[in-house]
Amino acid sequence: MQNHVMNTYGRMPVNFVSGAGSYLTDSEGKTYFDGLTGIAVCGLGHAHPHVAEALAHQAKTLLHTSNLYEIPLQTKLANRLCERSGMDNAFFCNSGAEANEAAIKLARLKGNNEGIKSPSIVVVDGSFHGRTMATLTATGNRKVHAGFEPLLSGFVRAPFNDIAAVEAIAANNPSVVAVMVEPILGEGGIYIPDDAYLTSLRAICDANNWLLIADEVQSGNARTGKFFAYQHTDILPDVVTTAKGLGNGMPIGVCLARGAAANLFVPGNHGSTFGGNPMACAAANAVLDVIDAEGLEERALVLGERIQNGLREELAGRNDIKEIRGAGLMLAVEMHQDIGGYAAKALEQGLLINVTQGNIIRMLPPLTMTDAEADELVSRVVDLIKN
Ligand SMILES: *Cc1c(COP(=O)(O)O)cnc(C)c1O
Numbered sequence: 001m002q003n004h005v006m007n008t009y010g011r012m013p014v015n016f017v018s019g020a021g022s023y024l025t026d027s028e029g030k031t032y033f034d035g036l037t038g039i040a041v042c043g044l045g046h047a048h049p050h051v052a053e054a055l056a057h058q059a060k061t062l063l064h065t066s067n068l069y070e071i072p073l074q075t076k077l078a079n080r081l082c083e084r085s086g087m088d089n090a091f092f093c094n095s096g097a098e099a100n101e102a103a104i105k106l107a108r109l110k111g112n113n114e115g116i117k118s119p120s121i122v123v124v125d126g127s128f129h130g131r132t133m134a135t136l137t138a139t140g141n142r143k144v145h146a147g148f149e150p151l152l153s154g155f156v157r158a159p160f161n162d163i164a165a166v167e168a169i170a171a172n173n174p175s176v177v178a179v180m181v182e183p184i185l186g187e188g189g190i191y192i193p194d195d196a197y198l199t200s201l202r203a204i205c206d207a208n209n210w211l212l213i214a215d216e217v218q219s220g221n222a223r224t225g226k227f228f229a230y231q232h233t234d235i236l237p238d239v240v241t242t243a244k245g246l247g248n249g250m251p252i253g254v255c256l257a258r259g260a261a262a263n264l265f266v267p268g269n270h271g272s273t274f275g276g277n278p279m280a281c282a283a284a285n286a287v288l289d290v291i292d293a294e295g296l297e298e299r300a301l302v303l304g305e306r307i308q309n310g311l312r313e314e315l316a317g318r319n320d321i322k323e324i325r326g327a328g329l330m331l332a333v334e335m336h337q338d339i340g341g342y343a344a345k346a347l348e349q350g351l352l353i354n355v356t357q358g359n360i361i362r363m364l365p366p367l368t369m370t371d372a373e374a375d376e377l378v379s380r381v382v383d384l385i386k387n
Helices: 049-061 072-085 096-113 133-138 163-172 197-208 259-263 278-293 296-315 342-348 371-386
Strands: 016-020 023-026 031-034 089-093 120-124 155-158 176-181 211-215 239-242 253-257 321-327 330-335 354-356 360-363
Touching (some): 049 278, 072 089, 072 253, 072 278, 096 176, 096 211, 163 197, 176 197, 296 330, 342 354, 360 371
Parallel strands (some): 211 239
Antiparallel strands (some): 239 253, 321 330, 354 360
16 A cells, blocks of 8 residues: 555554453454553553543543633643643643643743743653653753754753762752652653662752753553652652553643642643643543553552562573563563564564664553463563574
8 A cells, every 4th residue: 555654663564453351352353362451551451441431421521612711621620630730730642742741831830920031941861751852952862953953052961870960050050940850760761760860860960950851741540550750759759740641541741840830821821722621631631541540550560570470480590681670560671682683573472562772662551450470471582582
């Protein structure tokens, strides 16, 4: 078939026609274990009945009005997200990049309101924040920048997990207004910083009147065993962004903020045509219902432990394994050698995983897996590595 879609993705030669829970079926009738959930999007698995029901009902009732009018489902979602995050207000949009754009605009607005010339934001090497001009500039990966120069000004880079580097920036750079970090690097390869990292960043932000912005686009929505990954610590960020798992496949993003940052935007500063429309909010409200009803934060922890233990046991003694790591159901097996062909090999074996950085198997499986399905994921990944 002729294909007029722009060539922005290296696509695999498979076409899924339906899904149920942890499994997908392709156009030839072959089934696959979905160990990736569309990159941490379908955290409740495919065709979850409560989400499907909520969407079918909403589709028959009202898809969209406008942010010119009140949207009770949006207010309800904002209230629920603020209650579980410790944030005060929410701005809704349609993607992770847009949520981060809102956070960047908040930080710049704070700086400009305070008379800081050219306010800048500290960002981290190895991070991923999106593909818009501001968020690709914030991203700490040269490959994402390449060809799109000039990048935006107003970003200062620090190595990941390096508090001394951020302290040095604080000492030398009076234009900084915020630090933006992923509590766990996702696209960068599931790297988990030292326990004290976020707490130390919080202290630096407090001492310098900076905003701490947590990009939880991937790590949020119960994936790591708490609703947000920063909730494994005692600190609160000033701004939290999320998207991927929030709508279980309906596009929705949110920028949450606390304290003074929660009231920075006023009418005319920022907006979105689709952001937080009734359909997207019906999906996200249904996702929150299920996370609570099925205890998925706790399940993500239990399943993550089970999978890591299983992989450690089955892969013990192999000298091609560099590290098995994870937080809840953000999981990685880092190999010593290049495993560029593994995603295709896995696909052939009926398993969806992803390879990042050339040598890291990344798994982002459904939070709704049974124990038996978690064990199946372990044995399939072990098969992939051994055969
Ligand atoms: C995926 C991702 C983004 C970008 O989200 P989009 O919805 O693709 O714009 C931003 N930050 C993190 C941490 C992500 O994983």
